[in-house]
Amino acid sequence: MTIFEPEQTNDGTRRPAMGGAPRPPLTLVSRERLRAALDRGSAAPLTMLVAPAGTGKTVLLSDWAAHRSTAGRSVLWVSGQDPDSLEDVLSQASAAAAPEPVVVDDAHLLSATMLTTLSTLLKKSPQSVRLLLATRYDLPLPLTELELRGLASTLRSRQLRFNDAEAAELIHAHDENATAADISLLQEKTAGWAAALVLAARTITVSRDAGTRMLSEQPVLDLLLGETFATLDTRTQSMLLSTFAANGLTAPLAAMLSADPNAEALLADLAGNGLLVTAYSNGADSEPVYRYHPLLIELLHRRAAGSPEDAKVVTAAHHRAALYYENRGEGSLALRNALDAGDPGLIDRVLLRYGPAVLASGGHELVAAGFENLPDGYLDTHRHLLGVRGILHRRSGDVTGAVMDTSSADQASISSASEPATPEDDALRADALTLRLWESRYGWYDVRDSLARARSLLVLDRTPDNGRRPAVLAPERLSLLLIELAATETWVGDLDAALRHLDEALVSARMAGHRQLIAGGLAHRAVVYYVRGQVENAAESARAALQAAGDRVLFKDYAVRAHVVLGLAALSQLDLAAARHWLEQVADTDVAASDTVVAGLRAILRASLLIENGQLDQAGTELATEPTAAGPLPSYLARDFTLLRFWVAALIGDQGGMEKQLRILSETSCTAEADLIRAITSITDGDSQATLDAMDAALARPGIHPVLAASAVSVRTVLLLRLGDEEAAETALVDMLNRTAPQRTLHALAPAGMEPAFVGLLRRHVEGPNVHPFAAVVLDKLNGYGAEWSKAGGVTLLARTRPDGQVSPPRRLDAVINGTKIRLTAREADVLDELALGSSYTEIANALFITENTVKTHLGSLYRKLGVVRRSAALRVARNAGLT
Template identity: 65%
Template sequence: MLVAPAGTGKTVLLSDWAARRRDTGQDVLWVPAQEPEILEQILAEADGADATVMPAPVVVDDAHLLPPSTFAALAKVLTDEPHAVRLVLAGRYDLPLPVAELELRGLGSTLRSRDLRFTDSEAAALVHAHAERATAEDVQILQQKTAGWAAALVLAARAIASSGDAAAPIVTERPVLDLLLGETFSTLDERVQTMLLSTFGATTVTGRLAAVLSGDPDAGPMLADLAGSGLLVTAYADEPGAEPIYHYHPLLVELLRRRVVGRPEDARLIVAAHHRAALYYENRGEAGAALRNALGADDPGLLARVLLGHGPTVLAGGNLGLVGAGFEALPDGYVDAHPQLLGVRGLMRRLTGDVMGAMMDAASAADAAEAAAEDTDSTTPDDDALEADALLLQLWESRYGWYDVRDAINRTGSFLLPNHAAENGRHRAVLGPERLAWLLIELAAAETWADGLDEAFGHLDEALVTARMAGHRQLIAGGLAHRAVVQYVRGQMQTAARSAQSALDIAGEHLAEDYKVRAHVVLGFAALNQLDLEAAQRWEQKVATTDVAKSDTVVAALRTMLRVVLLIEKGNLDEARTELTTDPTSAGPLPSFLARDLALLRFWVSVLVGDRSGVESQLEVLERTGSQAEADLVRALDLVFDGDLRATLEAIEAALAKGDVHPVLAASAAAFRTVLLLRLGDDRAAETALIDTLNRVAPQRMLYAVASAGQEPAFLDLLRRYVAGPSPHPYAEVVLEKLSGYESSWSDAGGVALLTRTPLGVKTAPPRRLEAVINGARIKLTAREADVLDQLALGSSYTEIAQALFITENTVKTHLMSLYRKLGVEKRSAALRVARSVDLM
C-alpha cells in the first residue's frame, strides 16, 4: 500500500519502478483504477492459483477510485489466498482492505507521506534538475517551506528557473500552489496550452486521442515531452512496446478547469474539443464517452443523434443519469419536434421508475413509428431505431398486463425476420448490437410469460451472442438472468444456478433490478435444492425487498413458491397454505409451467395437512392446464392411500415410463418407488430403483426432490450400504451426507407426508362405501365427508375433528353442513343413525 495525498510523487515513483523492472526483463502489470474490470479479471484468475508460483506484481494507480464491488473481491482474495497475488496499491487514503491483518502475518506493508518526503539531498537534486542556478540557500528555503513535497518542489523550482527569484511565497497552502502552477502553465508554448485545455476532460489520454481532441497532430509528442520533464503529466504503458497512456495530475486538472470557467476563449476550445470527441467516440462505438462529450458540445443536433443511436446502450449499461442529463440538455420542445427520441426517453423513464411517463412515451413512440412507416417519402434509418424502441416498451408492458402479449410478440417477431421488408417495401436497417440484444431479451421475457419456453431459449441464445459481440457486460448479464429462469422452470436446477451467478458476477451492482431479481430467485431455489435453507432464506429476502418482484408475474409466482417451501421447512403450515390461497395477480391465465408448479406445491401442502379434497382439486388443475404427465404421476403416488403397494408401484412405473414428466417430480417419484420396494422387502429391486434415483438427481443436484425419502430410515440405510459397496454412484456419498444432516420442521408441526400418511406394507381393507340411496335419491359422500363422519362416530368435537384431520374448524363445519344435507338430517345423532342404516359406516 502506498498512501499519500496528491502531489507526493506516487505515480511517478511507481511508473519509474515499473519501467526499471521491465528493462531487466521482469514482468509487471499496470492497472489504472478507472478500468476495474482488468483487476477483477486478475483476481478471478488468481482464485485457485498455484501457491508455489510467484505471480507477477500488479500496480493499481489511484486505487481509491476503485468501486466497492472490486474492493469486496480484492478483500476476499487477500483474506483467502493472499499468496495468489502480488499487489502495489497507490491511493490517497486508506482502503477498505484487511491490510492490518496482512501486516501482522508479514504479508503486507504500507508506505505513507513521510516515506515519500524528499530528504535535503534528494530535494537539492530535484530542484537543480529544474533550476540549475538555484543556490543552496534557495534549496534550503524551498525544503523548509514544502516539507519535501514533490509537486511543490518541482513547481517552485520552475518558478525560480523562469524568474530567478526564490523569495516568492513558496508554501504548501493550495492558493499559493495554484498560483505557482498557473505561473508554470503560462510559460508553456501556446500550442501546448491549447492541447492541455482541449484534453484534460478525458480520464486518460493517448497521443492519438489528444490529437483528435485538440485538432493538433503534434499532441502526442507534446505529451511525451511534458511527461519527460515531469510537469504533472505521467506516462505509462499496459505492456512493453504499447502506446503510452498519459495521466494528468489532479492539480493540473483543477487549474485547467478553473481557467476554462474564467476565460470565454478557453471555454470555446473545450466546446470544440467536446464536439470532436463526441464524433470520435461515436465512430468507435463508445456510447458513454460519446454522450458525455456530446453534452458539452453545445450542439442539440449532435446530442440528439447520440441519444438516439447510443442511448439504449448507455441505459442498458446502468448509466441512467447520463441519458437523463442528455434529455435535460435538449431545448424545450425538441423531443416533440423529433419523435424518434420518444422511444429512448420511454426506456429511460421505465428504468428510472417513472411508469406513467414510460407508458405515455410508449404510446407516442408506437404512433410515431406507425406514422413513419406510412410516410414512404421521408423514412430514415432512425425510424427503425424508433420502431425497435417502441417494441421494447410494448414487450415490457405486456409482461405486466398493460399490453397484449401475443400482439407484442408477433410484432417483434415480424420486425426481426431476416431480410424482412415492411409493407411499404422499405427494407429495415440493421440495428446496433446493443439495441438488438436488449430487444431479444425482452422478446424472450414476453415469450416466457406466454408459455413459449423453446422460443424464449432460442432468442436468449441470440441475445447473448449479440451482447458478447458488442462486449456489453450488463446485457450479457441480463440475458443470463432471463435464461436462468427458463432453465429453472425446465428443471435444469444446476445449470440455472450457474447462469444466475454468472449474471451477478458479470454485472454486479450495475445489473438492472428486473434482471437482478431473476438471478436472486433462481439462486434461492438452487440453495434450497442443495438443502442450504439459510442461503435460500437470504436470497428470498433479497427478492422480497425488490419492488419489481411484486409486479412481474413470473417473478412474483416464483418468489411465492420459494417462500412457501421455506415456511413449510420451518413448520409454518397454516401460513404456507394462506400464501397459496390465490394465484399471483396477472392479466390472463398463468403460464402452464407456473400453473403446474403451483398445483404441485398445493398438492404437497394438502398432503401434509391431510386435505384430501385439496389433493383432488390440484389433480384436476394439473389435467386442466395441460400437465397430464405430472397429473398421472401424482395420481400414481396418491394410490398409496389405498394401501396396495404393488398397484402403487405399477402406476408409478407406468407414469415414469412416459418420459415427459418434470425432472424434479420424476426424481421425487423415483425415490418414493425405492421406499415402497424396501417396504415390500425387495432389496435388489430397491437398489436398482436407488441407482435410477441417483441418476435422476445427480445431473442437476436435485437433493430437495428426495428430501422426504431421506426421512425414511430404511432409505438411508440402503444408501449407506450402497455407498460402502464396490462401485457406488459418484454422487451417492454426497446425497447420503446431505440427507443425513437434513432436518425439517414440518413433521414436528403435524405435517404427514405421503410415505407416512398411512401404514405402508399392509394391505388395508377395501375402500369404504361412499354411495347410498336415501329417500329414493342416490347420494355420494366425498372422501373427506366420510372422514368427518367417522370422527362423529367417535364423539369428537369440532376442534378434535380439525386436529385429527389437519384441517380448520371452519372446514369441519363446511363438511358437516354438506353431510347433513346429503343425509337429510339436521343433527349429529340423526346423521349417525341414517349413515348406519344405509351401510355408510
C-alpha cells in the same frame, strides 16, 4: 504490474526495463540519502512513504527501482489505480525464495478489501513480503506493531523535502542562471516541496522580478500553477485544455482531442520535465499513458470556467471526443462528451444510437441528463427519441412515464410505417416494441399481437414476406428487443422459441461486448430452463449471469431472475441454507419492472421454505393467493402452485384439499400429472400392487414434469419394498437415480427419504458392487436432511400407510442441558445414535459415509453441547435428556 529488471543494450551495458511504471523525469536529481533509506526499508516487510501530492514519492520510487535494476535486482511495480493485479503480484513475489520488493504507487486508492488482505498478511506472515507503499495518508495497516518489532519503516513529508543542496541541483536543472539568492528564496517559499520547486524555477526563469514578486505577495501554489501555465506556449496550453478531462490519455487520443498532430511531443516534453504530467506504460513496446496531476487538472477546470476563449477550446475538444467515442461504439463516453459539448443535434444522435445500451449498463442518470439538456419541446418534432425515453422511465422505475411514452412511441412508429424505413424508424419501432412486449405481460396490450409485431419487425416468422426486410439494428438494441421477446414468449409458454431467441440475444450482446445484456440474456435463460425442469442448467445459467455482470450492479430485472432461480435450485438440491440466502436477496425486491413469472417463482420459493421451516399454516396462507396477472397464469406456474398446495394438504391430512387440487390440475391441461398423483394417492386404499399398476400406466404417458416423475419413482421404490420384491425395488432405485442425477432434483425424494426401508435400500446399494455414481450423494443429502414439517406434525402419504401402522415419531434434537437449551444438528444426532451402538470412529464413518475427521468434528461439537469430554458421559447425559 511492472517488473523492473535488467535489460541488455546493444553496447553490452544494462539498462532498466521501465514498462508499466512512471518514467523518471529527464531532469532527475539523484537523492542518495533516500535511495539508501529505501534500500534499508526494502529488507523489511513494510516501508511506507506517506506525504501529500507533489512531494516526489513516485519519482523517488521509480528512480530507486531503476537504480536497482541496473544492479541486476528486480522490483515489482503496481499502481493503486489497478488494484486487481496486486493479489497476483503478491503471489508471485511471495513464491520466490527471497521475496521481491513490491512497490504500490498511489496505495491510498486500494480498496478496503485489499487493505484488509494486506493487513492480515502482514500480521500472519510478514516475512513473506517486501512492500513499499506510496500513499497520501496513513492506511489501516499494522504499522506501529511492525515498527516496534523492527519490521517496518516510514518516510514522511519532512524526509522527502529537498534539502538545500538537492533544491539547488533541481532548480539549476530548470534555470542554470539561478543565483544563490534565487535558490534561497525558492527554498524558503516552497519548503522543499518538489512540485512547487519545479514550478517556481520555471516561472522565475521567464521573469526573475515577476517571479520574486509573485513568491513574496501571493499564495505560492495557486499562483505558481497559474504563472507557470502562462509561460507555456499557446499550442501547449490548448493541448492541455483539450485533454485534461480524458481518462487513459494516450498520444493518439491527445492528438485527436486537441486536433494537434504534435501532441505526443508536447506531452513527452511536459512529462520529461516533471511539469505535473506523468507518463506510464504497460511494457517496453506499448505507448505511454499520461496522467495529469490533480492540481493541474483543477487549474485547467478554473481556466475553462473563467475564460470564454479557453471554454471554446474545451467545448471543441468535447465535440471531437463525442464523435471519436461514437465511432468507437463507446456510448457512455460519447454521450458524456456530447453533453459537455452542448450540441443538441449531437446529443440526439448519441441518445438514439446508444441510449438503450447505456441504460442497460446502468447509466440512467447520464441518459436522463441527455434528455434534460435538449431544448424544451424538442421531442415534439424529434419523436424518434420517444422509445429511448420510455426505456429510461422503465429502467428508472417510473412505470407511468414508461406507459405514456410507449403509447406515444407506438403511435409514432405506426405513422411512419408507410414511408421508406430509415435507421431512425427502425430504432423507434424496436424501442416501442421492447416496451410494448414488457407491458403486454401486464395486460396493457394484446400479448399475441405484440409477439407478432416483434417477429415481423425482425422477420422471425419464416413466412413469405412480400419484400419485407428485417430491421437494421445495433447489436445492443437487437439484444434488448430479443430478451423482451423471449420473456414474453416465456409468459405465454412458448419455451422453445424463448430459448432460441435468448441464444440470438446472447450472440448480439457478446458481439457488442455488453456485459449487462449478456447477464440479462443468461438470467432470462435461467428462468426458461427452470420452468422446463432443467434445474441444474438453470442454476449454471443464473451463476453465469452474475459472473457476467462482474463488479457492476446487475439491473434488478435481471438480478431478481438469477437470484430466484438460484434459490429454487438450492432448494431442489436440499441446500436449505443457500435457498434461504437467495430468498433474502429478493424478499423485498419490487418485481413490477419484471413480470408475473418472476413474482410467481418467488412466491413458490417462499412457500416452499415456509414448509421446510415447519410453518405449514403460513405456507397455506401464502399459497392461497396467486400473483396478480393479466389473464390466467402460464400453465407451468399454475401447475407448480397446485402441486405445492397438494403437498401441504397431504402433509396435514386434508383429503378434501387434495381432491380439489387434483381437479384443478385436470382443468389446467395437466391431466398426465393429475393421473400420476391420483395413482399415488390410491396408496391409502391399501392395495400396493394396484397402486403400482396405476403409477406405471401414468408414468408411461409423455410430457410429465421430470421432477414429479422422479418423486413418483421414489414412491414406487418404497411400494416394491413393501411387497418384498427387493430386486424390482433395486431396479426402480436406479431408475430414480438416473432421473434425479442430471438436474440434481433431490428435494423430490424427500418423502421417500423419510422411510427407513428406502434409506436402507439406498445404503445397501452404495455398499454394493455396481453403485450408481449419484447414489452416495443422495444418501448423504437425505441423511443430513432435517424435515421440520415432520416435527411440526406433517405426515406423508407413505408414512400414513406403513404396513405396521406406526408412524415414526420425529427425531428429537432439542434438550435442556445444565439449564441451557441446546439443539443438535441432524448429523450430530446420527453420530450420537452410532455411539450408542458402540461403534468406533471408523465404523461411524463407514455407516454415515463420511470421513473419520468429519466424525471427530461432529463429536467435538456434540461433546461441547452436552458439556462432556468422553463417550460414556455423552451417552449418559444424552439418555437423561431424552436424546437417545
